Amino acid sequence: MEFKRHAKRRRVDPQYPTRLQLYKTPPVQSIGLQEFQELALQRLKLLQEIDRIRQRSAHEAEGRDSYQSKMSNATKSHMPLSVVDDRGLQTKHVEERRRDHISHYILRLAYCRTEDMRRWFLSQETELLRYRFRNMNSDDINDFFGHYKDDFSFERVIIPQVEFADEKISQLSSEVYGFYGVPAPSDDGKPVPHSCYKVPFTAALDLIQSRQVVVKEGCVYVPDTKNEMIVSLVCNKFRARVSEELVKTLHHLSVVDDDERIAPLLKSLKNRYLGEDFTDAGTQLAGGIQLQQIDTLSKESFPPCMRHLHESLRAEHHLKHFGRLQYGLFLKSIGMTLEQAMTFWRSEFIKKMEPDKFDKQYAYNVRHSYGKEGKRANYTAYSCMKIILSNPPGQGDHHGCPFRHWDEPHVRHMLSSHGLSQKNSDQVLRYTRDSHHQLACQKYFEVIHGLTTAPFSLEHPTQFFLESRKARGGLLLVKQEDQQEGATAPPVEGNEFGDISVADLEGLDDDMDTS
Numbered sequence: 001m002e003f004k005r006h007a008k009r010r011r012v013d014p015q016y017p018t019r020l021q022l023y024k025t026p027p028v029q030s031i032g033l034q035e036f037q038e039l040a041l042q043r044l045k046l047l048q049e050i051d052r053i054r055q056r057s058a059h060e061a062e063g064r065d066s067y068q069s070k071m072s073n074a075t076k077s078h079m080p081l082s083v084v085d086d087r088g089l090q091t092k093h094v095e096e097r098r099r100d101h102i103s104h105y106i107l108r109l110a111y112c113r114t115e116d117m118r119r120w121f122l123s124q125e126t127e128l129l130r131y132r133f134r135n136m137n138s139d140d141i142n143d144f145f146g147h148y149k150d151d152f153s154f155e156r157v158i159i160p161q162v163e164f165a166d167e168k169i170s171q172l173s174s175e176v177y178g179f180y181g182v183p184a185p186s187d188d189g190k191p192v193p194h195s196c197y198k199v200p201f202t203a204a205l206d207l208i209q210s211r212q213v214v215v216k217e218g219c220v221y222v223p224d225t226k227n228e229m230i231v232s233l234v235c236n237k238f239r240a241r242v243s244e245e246l247v248k249t250l251h252h253l254s255v256v257d258d259d260e261r262i263a264p265l266l267k268s269l270k271n272r273y274l275g276e277d278f279t280d281a282g283t284q285l286a287g288g289i290q291l292q293q294i295d296t297l298s299k300e301s302f303p304p305c306m307r308h309l310h311e312s313l314r315a316e317h318h319l320k321h322f323g324r325l326q327y328g329l330f331l332k333s334i335g336m337t338l339e340q341a342m343t344f345w346r347s348e349f350i351k352k353m354e355p356d357k358f359d360k361q362y363a364y365n366v367r368h369s370y371g372k373e374g375k376r377a378n379y380t381a382y383s384c385m386k387i388i389l390s391n392p393p394g395q396g397d398h399h400g401c402p403f404r405h406w407d408e409p410h411v412r413h414m415l416s417s418h419g420l421s422q423k424n425s426d427q428v429l430r431y432t433r434d435s436h437h438q439l440a441c442q443k444y445f446e447v448i449h450g451l452t453t454a455p456f457s458l459e460h461p462t463q464f465f466l467e468s469r470k471a472r473g474g475l476l477l478v479k480q481e482d483q484q485e486g487a488t489a490p491p492v493e494g495n496e497f498g499d500i501s502v503a504d505l506e507g508l509d510d511d512m513d514t515s
Contacts, residue, residue, distance in 0.1 A: 013089060016097035018143045019081055020132055022151065022238055027102045036106065037265055043103035044110075044269055046078035047124040052457050054127055055436050066453065071131045079103065083137065108242075109256055110269040112249040117270060122246065126239050133231050151237060155198040157221075179214045180223055197222045197230065204233055271389055276463060288335040291344055301468035303441060303461045304402045304414060305387060306330050312398040317352040322391050323399040324362075326382050328369050333381035333462040338370040383460045384438050403428075403437040420447055 012018075031039075053074065057067045075081070081096050104125070111121035136144070145152060204220040207213045207229060213220045222229045257263045289297065298310040309327040313319050319327060324345075331341060345366055349358045367373045384401070393400040402411055411432060415425040424447045431440035442458040445451075449471045456467055 012143070013094045013097070016094055016101065018147045019084070019093075019097065019140045020129070020136060020144050021097070021101060021104075022148055022241065023101065023104050024151075024241070026105055027098075029098070029102070031102065033261055036262060039099055039103040040106045040110065040265065040269060041272070042078045042099075043107050044272065046074055046128070047107070047121070049074040049078070049457065050124045050127050050131075051120070052439060054123075055431070055434070055439055056453075075128070075131070081132065083140070106266075107269070108246060108249050109253070110266040112246045112253065118243070118246045122239060122243055125242060126235050129238050130231055130235050133234055134227070151241075152234070153200055153203070154233075156195055156224075157198045158195055175214055175216065180226065195224050197224060197233075199233060203237065204229075206236060207232060271385060276460065291340055294331075294344070297465075300472065301465050303464040304418070304444060305400065306461055306465075307418075308402060308414070309398050313348055317348050320397055320399075322393075323397060324365065325369070326387065326399045328366065329379060329381040330461050330465075332370060332379075334465050338367065338372065341366050341370065381460070381462050384441070384458065387461075388437055401437055401441075403432045403440040408432065415444070418448065420444075 050071070053067060053070045079096075079100055081100060082093055084090075084093055107121060111117040133141075133144075145154065199220045199222060201208060201215055201218055201220050204213060204222075207220065207222075208215060212229065213222055222233070224230070256266065294310070295314075298307045302310065306327060309319065309323055312323070313327070328341065328345070331344070336344065342363065345362065346355070346358050349362060364373055369379055371378050387399075388401045388404045391399070393405055402414060406414070408429060411429065412425055415428060416422075420428070428440050428443045428447065431437070431443060438458050441464070442454055445458065445464060445468070446454050449468065451471065454467070456463065458464060
């Protein structure tokens with residue numbers, strides 16, 4: 001990254017003159033509700049992906065190595081900001097900046113409500129700014145500082161590394177270059193001046209605290225070759241501004257909450273599932289598994305939450321209401337047909353009750369989950385987010401997320417029983433201690449499949465299953481004695497799904513027997 005003056009003046013858009021924005025002015029355009037929702041979801045997808053990338057980078061060396069490529073893919077997929085090339089500013093550049101501007105402010109409305117939400121939003125937006133600034137070219141950087149000159153009182157100064165009559169300049173030159181260890185440039189053996197940014201010390205308190213900069217007469221001097229320091233100064237300013245404005249937004253939120261068109265969307269964004277749509281996964285995979293394969297599949301390809309439910313069902317021959325919902329819809333999503341489900345649940349429950357009791361109290365629930373009773377809705381399997389945030393398990397319950405709802409000794413025992421070494425268990429538990437439950441499950445996936453890094457971001461138990469089958473080449477390692485004579489185990493292929501799904505399961509909870 002370089003800091004140079006313009007070789008020539010470039011055409012700029014009056015509304016979006018810079019590629020990178022500090023979001024100082026709220027948007028005033030009119031947009032439709034559909035675009036409002038689409039921009040909100042795209043921005044939220046990007047910030048969630050940034051959060052995952054940051055956490056992987058903080059915990060694992062391979063995460064740090066892949067940071068640049070993953071951030072590049074995430075920004076290009078969800079909220080690109082293209083570089084202006086020799087052809088100059090194009091319509092697409094202005095449109096990308098407009099979408100970036102509006103989507104930022106939409107999420108401000110959604111994430112200003114609590115301290116935790118503000119902190120999360122601010123962390124991800126600052127990381128996005130940090131990444132984008134690091135990857136700007138010199139023209140973009142000059143545009144940025146030129147446009148926001150009132151916000152950044154950075155004075156560009158030339159400090160020679162040679163002796164001058166002015167003793168102050170000479171001393172400053174010696175201190176700056178001695179401290180930073182910047183080598184003396186030369187041209188035909190003659191020293192050449194270096195440029196620095198002269199910054200008020202109040203704008204660089206964190207750099208001063210960590211003793212990274214030279215302070216002279218109330219100013220900090222940062223050579224323009226120290227890119228990360230410049231990035232830090234910009235991010236500090238951005239973070240302070242947005243933090244203050246989020247609180248101001250909260251004080252005026254009542255106006256937005258009175259709008260019935262957008263208030264429900266903004267309030268639901270925090271818990272919104274934005275991953276692949278598995279609504280039709282069960283239909284596409286129907287018949288792809290056999291009942292005699294379930295025990296082996298649970299050990300090979302079920303996420304820990306579903307494996308625990310399966311093992312509890314086998315041991316106790318019963319699951320409570322929310323356990324049946326979580327596990328039953330998962331089995332439906334991986335290809336278990338209604339007929340198979342009736343046989344599966346009935347064969348297990350009648351080990352503990354009379355067949356007539358199952359037929360009267362539980363068969364309806366199974367048919368209902370397949371859309372054959374009640375509202376006849378096509379209910380979808382629970383996402384990781386829904387499992388983590390709703391209906392925490394109580395006494396005698398087996399539903400929920402082990403990484404969210406169990407204590408560490410219980411989780412460690414589970415991992416050990418699944419064959420993980422102490423070292424691998426520690427890698428998984430690092431994420432649970434920091435409340436990164438889905439990343440813990442993804443690390444579990446990587447360990448049991450012998451992968452360094454999984455080629456996906458885990459957001460759904462069905463996704464875990466499908467990716468597991470792909471990782472194993474579609475092969476099912478079923479013991480011969482577990483198969484019926486002549487039965488085969490067809491490979492389960494991966495499938496492609498849509499982008500956005502929000503499972504509405506309230507009707508299912510209301511209509512079904514909760515015993």
